Amino acid sequence: MELNLAPQASDNTLVEVDGVGAYYEWTPAKSPILKAGKLGAGKLVLQPRGFALPHYSNCAKIGYVIQGACRVGIIQEEEEEEVLIISKGDAIPVPLGAISWWFNGGDSAVTIVFLGETTRSYNPGRIDYFLLSGSMGLLAGFSSEFVAKTYHITEDQAKKLTKSQAYPLIMKLDDQIAMPQSHQPNYINVISIMDCHDISAENLPLLEKVGLSASLVRLHPGAVLRPSYSTDHSYRIFYAVAGNGKIQIVGLNGALALDGEVEQGQMFAVPCFFAVALIAGGQGIDLFSVITSSRPKIGDLGGKLSPWKALSSSVVQASLNVDAEFVKIFKSNLVI
Structure with a gap:
């Protein structure tokens, strides 16, 4: 097997917003072993009040908190939303298809690295994300007619629903929005590695x-x-x-x-x-x-x-x- 196995820094910025945060990724172009092994790697950085919009992916992965702390909301298989707090040294599994959001409610930056497998990815070696909202969101792709009939609202309301959020993945929340507190203090799916x-x-x-x-x-x-x-x-x-x-x-x-x-x-x-x-x-x-x-x-x-x-x-x-x-x-x- 002739592959470039040399250690690499992330080589692509998927999104970056000044004062809010960024998502960086490793790609097969620089690290071909990712495609060969059907692996995936990415890094999320959120500044204070930074919010990663609800999303899911076709990649099972584990997140590891390198620095800081943040609040995470997870929905698995149509269950209730579980909200928890993770901090430096914690590892959190994110199952295939689970919906999650990430929010930094602290006063310093949080950095989380995600490593996983991309067997089901449309782009082997890269993690595919599907957002519920925002300019890259699933709702934005449907016509107002479909959205209106789905949610039993008018087409004008449908346009508001799908077009109001202009950010693609991460945004900064103002202080008026009170994000949910952790209600799973004994959440068994987070562990201090x-x-x-x-x-x-x-x-x-x-x-x-x-x-x-x-x-x-x-x-x-x-x-x-x-x-x-x-x-x-x-x-x-x-x-x-x-x-x-x-x-x-x-x-x-x-x-x-x-x-x-x-x-x-x-x-x-x-x-x-x-x-x-x-x-x-x-x-x-x-x-x-x-x-x-x-x-x-x-x-x-x-x-x-x-x-x-x-x-x-x-x-x-x-x-x-x-x-x-x-x-x-x-x-x-x-x-x-």
Whole structure:
């Protein structure tokens, strides 16, 4: 597989409004692995009073709050609207087709990165959004006649309904609009990944439906993320929340597919069965990752769970073509 696996910063601005916020995305043009793996990545930034209009997408994804806090409204399968507050370190799954809105009611910016799969996207490698309102909204596409008959209103009222909101995705709300408060304080589908580091269907049941899982890796300066690989067909997509490091990815026939560096704000993806390893730089590094499986199976090439630890010493000796004393030293260092 010859793909450009190099870490990349977002390369497209879908929408940006001064003083309100923006939505940035990674595209297959710069990161072809997204299309090959049917992955998607985007980043939402909302300034105080910034509001992302209600929408849904044909992509299951997990949002991770990098900074700040915001209010989120979610409707799943025609259920009641659930309103919750998420803050830095929280991860929130957004199921395929779920309707959501996002509002920053605080006094500082909020940034959320979304990683997911785009199997059903019209543009593989990109997340397709469908807005309920606004200049890019679904209602704006229908004629006044259809809208009037649907909602039992006059055509003039239909024009007001579909044309009043001129913003395409995000807008700034004035203080006169009181947004709903959280009424789901024990909402079980939000989890602080900073506390547990890994979320899957085992500790967040909604992920069984979403079909994804996530993890957060925090490495001190010079620490290593040992070589690991997915033992099933899962792809992994990573976002560097903070810091920097060196990264290597090895693929088919032991070929080094990537030997480079990753820094804060960049995204990279690892094909299924490829092995990835990372050494944290002088700042250390925090990595948020999403795996395209609700119950991921990851193989570790180092440590006590390494296959080298499980293999009998004679097999290791023959496989590496080394002497027995080296095997003893090698296996005794496979710890943690």
